[in-house]
Amino acid sequence: MIENRVVLITGSASGMGRDTAFAMAAAGAKVVINDINEEKVVQTVEELKAQGYEALGVVANICDRASVEDMVGTVTSEFSGIDILVNNAGMERAGPIRNLSEEDWDITINVNLKGAFLCTKAVHSQMVKKGFGRIINIASRAWLGGSGQAPYSSAKAGMVGLTRSIALELGKYGVTSNCIAPGLIHTPMWDELEEKTRKYLLSKQPTGKLGETRDIANAVCFLATEESSFITGQVLYVCGGRSLCAS
Amino acid sequence: MSGFDQKIVLIVGEPDEVAIATGRKLAGAGTVITLCGDNGHSQLEAASASIRLYGNDTGWMHSELSGAEDARNVVGQMTEKYGRLDIVVVNLAAEARMQSRNSVGLDQTPYGSVSYAMHLIEAALPVLRANGQGRIVVIGSIDYLGAPEHAGLSSAYASLFGLTRSLALQIACDGVTVNTVVKGDIEDPAMVEEEKAKVLQSIPVKRLGQAEDVANAIGYFAADAARYVTGQTLFVCGGRSMHYSMSI
């Protein structure tokens, strides 16, 4: 169970991170909302508290080591320490490689991969000390590769390597590390896509449907409990079977 | 776990610790369990009785676990008794292991178990589809990634792997999911200390698994919560799969 566990979810003022925060709070966890978007952090925390949940907001850029260390310090002093880390913050710069700039590459790698590394580095020692910890990385099915997705796919593939290395390193201390690889999920970004693109993407879905943010939240909740203590270093695809077929 | 209330569950194959732990987990969540195996009546009754302590009435049926007709008969008995079937757990990997325990050669390959798994799923599919939200969970073994002196066994398991993926694609639109939970090294009282120490070397979490570990993962895939997860293989192995290629 995750009752009374402290969970830090990066990039959780929006999308699936936000939904995961509500799901975990409903299951009794104390949730920490982190994001770079201050307004949304405040709003999310207010909504959580209005529902009677215990929540804390921390505005921090996960690509910056000092900010991450400060964030972890704040959470540790406010709550008893961090039991579960969900590396969820992410973004994508897409396009054919000829159009991609060095900056596109750097920012995509920094937010998705370096951010996950910095957060993991900052929280893992307290998990090791406690003999319990869960590190759950939100990668993407796109780590398998995607045309026009060189930086994003590389960053997400990097997260898979990070997940597995941490799993091998910390397994003996009761800390597990797993990846969730979402496929198409219904988020605001989806609604902004052109009708034609949406139709095309849906035609590639074995289920013929999109996933919802709560499908990701459900998977995070499963991997966050003691129930999953013999599962580590794994990639769980939550993608309606999309990882099984050709694009 | 929510959404399990009164769901009808069939657990097919060896009524071993994993099957019992799965039954307990799902019965505790409010489902109605039937065990089906080729074992003696007393063994099936004992396994059912130990599940019954955790929830609703648990039943069992004997089957030869062989052939299409037998599979249709098993599913037929379920629908006759309950009018529906929601969750099928296929534990024929354990059955295969039993069959091949004393064999090293390919001639002993336990394809019988695999073909029964196929017959059973074929028979269950129309019933699951009718609900628009069925669940099939296949229990596999990490041996499919390759294991010396287990060529027969590992090729049989590998075919379950292919089965899950192809079937998942075929029925994804019907709301029926098919996933495999691959079990790693599960604590076995018969294991001697020396053997245990050797096995532990390759397990990152430095402990052997419990049947409950496998049952918990089956519980996740069987739940409404996992409706967007299909065709997947989840290793419940304390991280041992990371040493192998072809495991993600």
Ligand SMILES: NC(=O)c1ccc[n+]([C@@H]2O[C@H](COP(=O)([O-])OP(=O)(O)OC[C@H]3O[C@@H](n4cnc5c(N)ncnc54)[C@H](O)[C@@H]3O)[C@@H](O)[C@H]2O)c1
């Ligand atoms: N939406 C999908 O279909 C989909 C599919 C596969 C994977 N993913 C992955 O899932 C995760 C969540 O996706 P989403 O769709 O919910 O995204 P989202 O854009 O709704 O939310 C991501 C949040 O991360 C925050 N963020 C960005 N950079 C940050 C930084 N440097 N520090 C702190 N916070 C930062 C953003 O402000 C935003 O609120 C991402 O890692 C994404 O790559 C999404």
